[in-house]
Amino acid sequence: MSEIATLTGMIAPEALGIVAFHEALLFGRPGWQHAPDAVFDRAEAFERILGELAAFRKLGGRTIVETSGIAMGRNVPMYRRLSELSGVNIVSTTGFVSQERSIPAHFCLIGYFYRGHGPFQWKRAIPGSPAPSHVGTKEYMMFLFYNELTEGMAGPAMIRTTSKAALVRCGSGDAEITIAEQQAIRGAAMAARKTGVPVFSDGVSQVERQFELLTAEGLPPGRIVIGHCDDGRAVDVSRDMKYAAIGAWIGYDHIGWETRPAPHAMPDGQRAELVKKMVDAGHADRVVLSCSAIGYGLGMPATRHGYSHLLESFVPRLAKAGVGERALHTMLVENPRRILTPVEPTDKDADRLHEFAQGFRLPMKGS
Amino acid sequence: MPHLNTLLGTLHPEEMGMVAVREHILWGSSGWEFDPRAWPRIAKVFEKSFNELLDFKLLGGQTFVECSGIGAGRDLDFLVKLTAVTGVHVVASTGFWSDAHTPAHFRRYGADDFARLFTHELTVGIGHTRIKAGVISVGNGAGGMSELETAIYRGAVRAAKATGAALITHGIDTARRQIKIFQEELLALPRVVFGDCDRIIDLERDRWLAGLGACVAYDNVGLEAWSDLPYAMPDQWRAELVAQMVASGHGESVMLSAGSKVANLGRGGAHLSNVGNLLRYFVPELEKAGVAQEAIRAILVGNPKRVLPIQRDSAGGAA
Numbered sequence: 001m002s003e004i005a006t007l008t009g010m011i012a013p014e015a016l017g018i019v020a021f022h023e024a025l026l027f028g029r030p031g032w033q034h035a036p037d038a039v040f041d042r043a044e045a046f047e048r049i050l051g052e053l054a055a056f057r058k059l060g061g062r063t064i065v066e067t068s069g070i071a072m073g074r075n076v077p078m079y080r081r082l083s084e085l086s087g088v089n090i091v092s093t094t095g096f097v098s099q100e101r102s103i104p105a106h107f108c109l110i111g112y113f114y115r116g117h118g119p120f121q122w123k124r125a126i127p128g129s130p131a132p133s134h135v136g137t138k139e140y141m142m143f144l145f146y147n148e149l150t151e152g153m154a155g156p157a158m159i160r161t162t163s164k165a166a167l168v169r170c171g172s173g174d175a176e177i178t179i180a181e182q183q184a185i186r187g188a189a190m191a192a193r194k195t196g197v198p199v200f201s202d203g204v205s206q207v208e209r210q211f212e213l214l215t216a217e218g219l220p221p222g223r224i225v226i227g228h229c230d231d232g233r234a235v236d237v238s239r240d241m242k243y244a245a246i247g248a249w250i251g252y253d254h255i256g257w258e259t260r261p262a263p264h265a266m267p268d269g270q271r272a273e274l275v276k277k278m279v280d281a282g283h284a285d286r287v288v289l290s291c292s293a294i295g296y297g298l299g300m301p302a303t304r305h306g307y308s309h310l311l312e313s314f315v316p317r318l319a320k321a322g323v324g325e326r327a328l329h330t331m332l333v334e335n336p337r338r339i340l341t342p343v344e345p346t347d348k349d350a351d352r353l354h355e356f357a358q359g360f361r362l363p364m365k366g367s
Numbered sequence: 368m369p370h371l372n373t374l375l376g377t378l379h380p381e382e383m384g385m386v387a388v389r390e391h392i393l394w395g396s397s398g399w400e401f402d403p404r405a406w407p408r409i410a411k412v413f414e415k416s417f418n419e420l421l422d423f424k425l426l427g428g429q430t431f432v433e434c435s436g437i438g439a440g441r442d443l444d445f446l447v448k449l450t451a452v453t454g455v456h457v458v459a460s461t462g463f464w465s466d467a468h469t470p471a472h473f474r475r476y477g478a479d480d481f482a483r484l485f486t487h488e489l490t491v492g493i494g495h496t497r498i499k500a501g502v503i504s505v506g507n508g509a510g511g512m513s514e515l516e517t518a519i520y521r522g523a524v525r526a527a528k529a530t531g532a533a534l535i536t537h538g539i540d541t542a543r544r545q546i547k548i549f550q551e552e553l554l555a556l557p558r559v560v561f562g563d564c565d566r567i568i569d570l571e572r573d574r575w576l577a578g579l580g581a582c583v584a585y586d587n588v589g590l591e592a593w594s595d596l597p598y599a600m601p602d603q604w605r606a607e608l609v610a611q612m613v614a615s616g617h618g619e620s621v622m623l624s625a626g627s628k629v630a631n632l633g634r635g636g637a638h639l640s641n642v643g644n645l646l647r648y649f650v651p652e653l654e655k656a657g658v659a660q661e662a663i664r665a666i667l668v669g670n671p672k673r674v675l676p677i678q679r680d681s682a683g684g685a686a
Contacts (some may be wrong), residue, residue, distance in 0.1 A: 030398060031470025034437045036487050036494060038472070070401050071471075100474065104398020105467045106405065106633055144402065158406040299472055 004340050005149075005164040006063075006089045007080040016089065017062025019336035020310050022227055022253035025049050025066055025082070025090075028075035028298025030104050037195035038299030040140030046078065049295035052306040053086035059311040061269045063089040063336070065290075067200055067227075069169040070094055070144075071102045076153050076161045085145035092341060094148035094185045094191075096141075098203055102171075107144075108180040109136055136180065140216075141187025142194075149195045165324070166340060168192050172203035172210060174233070185210055189217035196342035200251070202227040205234045211243070218346065219245070225288065225339060227251035230274060237277050244286035249339055250278065253290035255314045268314060272321045275331075284327040288335050289314070300312030369676040372489070372501035373456045374447045383456065384429030386671035387642050388587040389504075389535060389562050389624040392416050392433055392449065393440035395632025399469040405633025413445065419581045419629060420453040422643035430671070431455050431642065432505040432624075434535060434562075436462040437488075438470045440632055443498055455654060458501035461488035462523055464537055465508035466515045468498070475513065481522025482529065487532045495566045502675060503527055506537030506562070512544050520545060524552040531679040532558075535584070538562040542572060546579065556580040560674060562589070565605050566598040573612060577620035580657070582674055585609060586624035588649045598605030601678075602649055606656040609666070622670050625650070 003010040026045060032038040056064065068074050076092065083090040096103045145168050148154065152162045170188040172181040185201070199219060201210050204296045207226055214224055221243070229240050230252040240250045252275055257265050278287050291310050294303045305313075315328060370377040393412065399405040420431060435441045441459060450457035463469045476484070488500040505523040507516040520536075521685050527534045534554070538547055539561060549556060558582045564573055565585040567632060573583045585608060590599045612621050625645045 009442075029471040029474075030401075031438050031472035034470070034494060035472055036484070036491070039495075071398065101471050104401065104470060105396040106398035106402055109396065109467060144404075147403065154401060154403050158400070158409070160403055 002341060003137045004091065004342070005166040006091050007076065007083045007163045008089065011089060013337045013341045015062075016333070016337050016340065018060050018311070018332045019063040019065060019288075019340075020056065020061060020290045020307055021065050021225070021288040021297075021336055022067045022251060023064050023293050023307055024068045025074070025295040026075055026081055026298055027068055027294040027296070028073040028300060029101055030071045032073070032299035035299050037041060040298055041326055042078070045296035046082065048302075049082055050086055052293070052295050052308070053082060053088045056307040056311070057086055057088050059308050061088065061307065061311055063091060064307060065091045065093070065167065065336070065340075067093045067167065067169050069096050069102060070148070070154070071096060074153070075156050076163050077155060080163060088275060091166045092153060092163065093167045093169045093200070094145045094153060094165035095167075095188050095200075097171040098173045099167060099178045099180045100173050103180050103184060107136060107141070107184075136183060138186035138190065141184050142190040145187060145191035146194055149191060149197055165195055166342075168197060168199045170199060170201050170210070170214075172201060172206045174205045177206050179215075184214060185213045186217050189214045189219040190347070192223055193218055193347040194345050194351050196345045198223045198225055198339050200225045200227050204228045204231050207239070207243070211248070220346075222247045223343065225249040227253050228264065230254050230266060230271050231264040233264060235266065235270070235274065237274055240274075240278060241281055241283060244278065244283040248286070248288055249288060249335065250283070251288050251290065253288070253292050255291045256290060256303065256309040257292060268317060271313070272317050276321050276323055279323050279327045284330045285335065287331045288339065289331055369574060369678045371456070371676045372459060372499040373458050374443070374450045374498060378456055378674045380676045382429070383668070383672050383675070385427050385646070385667045386426060386432065386622075386675065387423065387624045387645055388432050388437070388560065388584055388622045388671055388675070389434045389537075389626055390431055390642050391435045391440065391626070391628040392446065393426045393442050393630050393632060394435050394628045395440045396468050397438040399632040402633055407461040407630045408601060409445075413449070416449055416629045417453060419627070419641045419643060420449060420455045420457075422641070422644060423646065424455050426643055426646040428525055428642065428646055429456060430458065432458045432460065432502060432535075432675070434502075434537070436460055436464050436504050437473075437484075439468055439519075443493060443496060447498065459493065459498070460502045460504035460535070461485045461493070461500035461526075462505035463503070463519050464506040464654065466513040467508055469515060469519070476518065476520035476522070478518045478525065481519055482525035485523060485526035486529050489532050500536055501677070502533050504535045504537070507541050508538070509681070511541065512538070512541045517548070520548050521552060524549060524554045525581075527558055528552070528554055531562065531589075531677045533675045533677075534558055535560045535562055537562045539567055539572075542576065546576075557674065558678075559583075560584050562621050565600070565608065568604070568608065569601075570608065570611060573608070574615060574617060577612065577617035581621075582620045582622055584622040584624060586622070587626045588623055589625050589627070589644040602652050603656070606649070606652040607656070609653055610656040610658050613658050618665055619670060621666050622674075623666055639651045
């Protein structure tokens, strides 16, 4: 279990090199394909992302973690070809972001409208749950993620690919954690325990509750990456230090998002100060960096900065601010390697659960 | 000239024949496409749809209005092939059903954004195609009308006024609120069909709506006691409802449909009714309830022909 799943196959952790930990290739909210104003020119998108990846590679970058999750434009076959051509490893993600942006109704409504029939209906109900079906429960989410981590990710067509995800994404809105988000967060932790992969969470305003939910499912802090810690609305270096001290990972991953109207925008100078403070406090071994760049927006604009912004502009800025070579290497190479290397699964029931999952398959009348 | 947009282009109202005003081929909550467990075996679903539509056609049906709106399983190329090989005039609809089922991309839309989207689908084409929707189909979930649903209704009304398309609504529990919106937005009520009228039975409400000039659709025909859906009921009751509407002189405001779903994506079994049952079993049921042949013909042919087509006056505005 020490190899990492990328879109071009399993690789040794040492081969990761410099990693940008939170980027998007294609990116759109679910439903974009129905909007006439959203244009997906696949050739154009391919060309543009390939250029971005090549620029990243030229500056020394070797791996991009693509963290858009299931529903936000992920296109595995296209990403695989891009990875082959550019020579940049792409690590892809399962899971959902906040309900507002990413969890579609299909996964939200517990037992909604479900009327099972046939002799095995009892097999599809969660014991003790009043809901007639398991849709929208944490178990359902867990199976969804677990299958993407072990069998392969679902493609944009109705085909499951052979490329496995290596990370589970979860998140929440800023004001509250909705029920669907809770199920997704718990499901993410359960799937991560069964496979040994890490969890990447965002929605840093709700980090306390998210952390509670993740650890309540038995996930150790060392398998949790708290993303978006440089969200301009919720910067709090003492919070970051607190979580770093208990072993969680802190993601400063919106580098380059400097201007409004992005609500989480913040000047890179302030980000550099944050990182500097963390490094000075001895937490360099808990920080990962990234740009959250969008290669091609689906029904939304791409970011002005690309994946190379990290190495081109921000790393020199950090160096100038006095962050040493050693700390930079830790944050860009060693930390991502330690996060992404799968650990031994802590939930030994994975096999039994897989069998259990078979009972959850829905018989479709007429299909 | 009034016309109806089908998947294969325009249709003259005289060619519409018997119409099922609210049906579904594929139906799923938005996001089913991300869930391998919800993926239909598409070839089998096509076969089943083909059989059901052909059954409907052989019983005399000619037009099939597919009311799954945007993102809820409306699958254009599937529908185009289906209409091309069966000869049934399949009509696609634009619109969203309920707050929860509106995909994230559209959740920041306001009423005017929705109006622009629906108008685009009715006059230019769905997505980036040139295939146009024929009717607007919107609705609200249980428990009143949320802010987003209000914007969807308002957008639908504005699109209906701009294009002359008919508006079918689903969510009869908010009928009064809907009427208020239509009156505020100055939509002529004869352009509106209230669906789901046999989910909450209320003959007074139906007569009131008909009196205002709107149409009421009893569109769950065939959903009998075998179902454990809360609004299942014997077809005999529905037939009695229709008979009473006709008896009180509101036969011109009634429409019928089976509300069938060939494939219910990710939600267990399909709707076990099918569109053929509307003509095979329910029309005899109506006769038994004492509805005259001419009235049945008006309900299945005349009323849809009057209401559903896109109607514009000679100046180009909605009639």
